[in-house]
Amino acid sequence: MDEFELIHRITPRSLFHREIEIGIGDDAAVYESKKGYQEIVCVDTMVDGVHFLSSHSTPADIGYKALAVNISDIAAMGGIPKFYLVSIAVPSGWRETDIEAMYEEMNKLAKLYQMDVIGGDTVSTHGQMVITVTVIGEVEKGKACLRSHARPGDIVFVTGELGSSAAGLSFLLGEQSAEDDRLVEHFIERHKRPVPRVKAGLICSRYQSVALNDISDGLASELNEIAEASRVSIDIYQDLIPRSSDLHKLRSEWEEWVLFGGEDFELVGTISSDQWERFDQECTSCGVPVYKIGRVSRSGEANVFYYRGQDRILLEKKGYNHFRQDR
Amino acid sequence: MDEFELIHRITPRSLFHREIEIGIGDDAAVYESKKGYQEIVCVDTMVDGVHFLSSHSTPADIGYKALAVNISDIAAMGGIPKFYLVSIAVPSGWRETDIEAMYEEMNKLAKLYQMDVIGGDTVSTHGQMVITVTVIGEVEKGKACLRSHARPGDIVFVTGELGSSAAGLSFLLGEQSAEDDRLVEHFIERHKRPVPRVKAGLICSRYQSVALNDISDGLASELNEIAEASRVSIDIYQDLIPRSSDLHKLRSEWEEWVLFGGEDFELVGTISSDQWERFDQECTSCGVPVYKIGRVSRSGEANVFYYRGQDRILLEKKGYNHFRQDR
Known part of the structure; x- marks a missing residue:
């Protein structure tokens, strides 16, 4: 699949968070943080053969977990997740429909938490599938659970x-x-x-x-x-x-x-x-x-x-x- | 190298940005955004054999470029970079000193822009080296160059x-x-x-x-x-x-x-x-x-x-x- 086409497909038609000025579709996302809140950010990487086995997990499973573990990190600070960015290195053996299924499942999970995808990167690899998710959340100022x-x-x-x-x-x-x-x-x-x-x-x-x-x-x-x-x-x-x-x-x-x-x-x-x-x-x-x-x-x-x-x-x-x- | 040890080594002793409440060392980083500014965030992934060749580039080169291309995305919005997070999938052939050299070079580059590392993930892979950098910056409200x-x-x-x-x-x-x-x-x-x-x-x-x-x-x-x-x-x-x-x-x-x-x-x-x-x-x-x-x-x-x-x-x-x- 063409990278531009993929970007087009995963770009959400509507957003939960109106404080986003630019999501997917420019060099970077731009958003405003809420007054009285602090921003929370975390990133986690999952590698085929190390964190999951693509022989045992579907692309949907992999996408779900890669996002879920980052939402969990935000939860562990007492925060509310807002945005996510997805970077994937895709082996040649993966089909277009696999990548779509992965994004679709992340999208489903994100909806449950009213999160918006605001960026990412999709590249090819000669090695294993690697997925890195960045999640940004917020917490009332001074209320983070450290x-x-x-x-x-x-x-x-x-x-x-x-x-x-x-x-x-x-x-x-x-x-x-x-x-x-x-x-x-x-x-x-x-x-x-x-x-x-x-x-x-x-x-x-x-x-x-x-x-x-x-x-x-x-x-x-x-x-x-x-x-x-x-x-x-x-x-x-x-x-x-x-x-x-x-x-x-x-x-x-x-x-x-x-x-x-x-x-x-x-x-x-x-x-x-x-x-x-x-x-x-x-x-x-x-x-x-x-x-x-x-x-x-x-x-x-x-x-x-x-x-x-x-x-x-x-x-x-x-x-x-x-x-x-x-x- | 032990992951905990690596985290300890890359944790900065001092920070440029005092609005960071928690950087490395908890489930996620927590910081406050500046009044009158919007946040900017981007992520880019580089894969050995696709975006660079580890046979032609040193770990320092790779680290430099992975961070630089993300700083460049912030610059392309008219923004100022503030924070970065580094996720790497490290093949078994890489030595401890390679990883350190990579982080050291990113640290040097970050210093030029007064940026702080606030998180990341280090995992092993049976495939190629993959490095994903997330950069967060800021821009005066309404001033982003779209x-x-x-x-x-x-x-x-x-x-x-x-x-x-x-x-x-x-x-x-x-x-x-x-x-x-x-x-x-x-x-x-x-x-x-x-x-x-x-x-x-x-x-x-x-x-x-x-x-x-x-x-x-x-x-x-x-x-x-x-x-x-x-x-x-x-x-x-x-x-x-x-x-x-x-x-x-x-x-x-x-x-x-x-x-x-x-x-x-x-x-x-x-x-x-x-x-x-x-x-x-x-x-x-x-x-x-x-x-x-x-x-x-x-x-x-x-x-x-x-x-x-x-x-x-x-x-x-x-x-x-x-x-x-x-x-």
């Missing part, structure tokens, strides 16, 4: 079941099998189609000093990042961490998935204990699940401890570190 | 010699040779190290209704984009287009380089004839070269005509269209 916000006494919470994405990946890779097709589908769906927790993040931004991360690299890694940025230690408890009731049936080492698997894109955060009850109620009334999984114990050393019955285990910052370990 | 601004009677101008980058590429590829090493170096430098015309763009933004593009895909392509967006026809003249006085010695088809070669990253624009003299003087006094190369003839059909002596040639929108023709 990793450095955790304080001793805070309650640690997550927004949904963990480990399911990793389980889904193991099904995809054929490392795992199960007789119940619906079960398999559930886990694969969690891996391929994570739902960014924008509403939960927005609620968090209305409370004082919430620390927040999205779980891309695994619970242990995300909690260690909060612990390091806030210089606190954190205790979490095995029996409090939400997971699918079927998870332990699949593999005896299911805890690996829960703690280090990553890619669940749930939020993990901390909030002061005196705000907890109100926060919990508000989340529940908004249909946002939230689970208390532990506490911030003390300031000083940045350690994350995992309590399994009588055992206390130091959780290291391992997880999906792409330089060390490819998937 | 492609749609050209009006009949406007003067068409460019900011520097054209065709040199394409000539440089042909030396790199061994399609061309010359005895004068300094000559060869000049052209290769123009290809590898284009200088974004930020100052020229900024001057343009102070004049009313300047249409502007940076020459990434070739003069013919950029002028066609202005013609289409503004629904005007444009006349340009062979003898007015600035080029190296050595260009015609290299190849009889040197006009191909000038008109379709691209990657010179000079600006091409239109400005009303009554502003031209003042604009020309201001550019000259600021050390910004500017050359009148033609006129906007009439509104209606979007055609670009090239006058070579008595001949009038319709210039088509060809150029570096990555889907059609790889380099």
Whole structure:
């Protein structure tokens, strides 16, 4: 396909955000930011053979996830996503319809969050498919949920079941099998189609000093990042961490998935204990699940401890570190 | 190298822009935009074997150009670049020192424009090196230089010699040779190290209704984009287009380089004839070269005509269209 033709096809006919002066169709996009708000920006790259397998995922799946993981980063700041830009390096084996399906799925997801595509780049490659998405969002001034916000006494919470994405990946890779097709589908769906927790993040931004991360690299890694940025230690408890009731049936080492698997894109955060009850109620009334999984114990050393019955285990910052370990 | 370690190394110790609340080190960057300004954002991807050849360019060269072409897009809107984010997919053959050299060179270039790196992503790939840079800039509200601004009677101008980058590429590829090493170096430098015309763009933004593009895909392509967006026809003249006085010695088809070669990253624009003299003087006094190369003839059909002596040639929108023709 002609690049100009592609640009023409993906240019939206209407926009959610009227503050866009120029979207696609010039050297760069131009927009005005809202008074009283700060801008949020993030970028994530996914590579075929590393972050997904085009043999196991459709172009639509790939497009969905590339956008979703960036929306999730905005959510993890307590922000609202507004715009996105898509850069893809397309191998010669990809067909026009594949690229269209990918954009179409991103467009569908973006609509759910009232986001507009405002730019991008489409180039060819002799190597694997690489997709890079940039998302721009906004947050009320001073309300961003930073990793450095955790304080001793805070309650640690997550927004949904963990480990399911990793389980889904193991099904995809054929490392795992199960007789119940619906079960398999559930886990694969969690891996391929994570739902960014924008509403939960927005609620968090209305409370004082919430620390927040999205779980891309695994619970242990995300909690260690909060612990390091806030210089606190954190205790979490095995029996409090939400997971699918079927998870332990699949593999005896299911805890690996829960703690280090990553890619669940749930939020993990901390909030002061005196705000907890109100926060919990508000989340529940908004249909946002939230689970208390532990506490911030003390300031000083940045350690994350995992309590399994009588055992206390130091959780290291391992997880999906792409330089060390490819998937 | 460990990804966390890399993030630590590339995190700047000090920032030019104090409006950054969070740069590298959280899920996303958070910053405040300046009152009375609009935000500008663009993204460009470069792939080894398509946009550069790692056999002919150092990691520093690659980093330089990936950032420079995005700064150039901001300049082409009349904007000032502020922030950048870098996403790279790194093949296993690359060494730690290569990646560092790449970031170091981007850092050097960014310093010239007082830009801060505020995010990015570093992942591995089994394929070629792919680098995607996102740049965010700003422009005074309503002052962006849009492609749609050209009006009949406007003067068409460019900011520097054209065709040199394409000539440089042909030396790199061994399609061309010359005895004068300094000559060869000049052209290769123009290809590898284009200088974004930020100052020229900024001057343009102070004049009313300047249409502007940076020459990434070739003069013919950029002028066609202005013609289409503004629904005007444009006349340009062979003898007015600035080029190296050595260009015609290299190849009889040197006009191909000038008109379709691209990657010179000079600006091409239109400005009303009554502003031209003042604009020309201001550019000259600021050390910004500017050359009148033609006129906007009439509104209606979007055609670009090239006058070579008595001949009038319709210039088509060809150029570096990555889907059609790889380099």
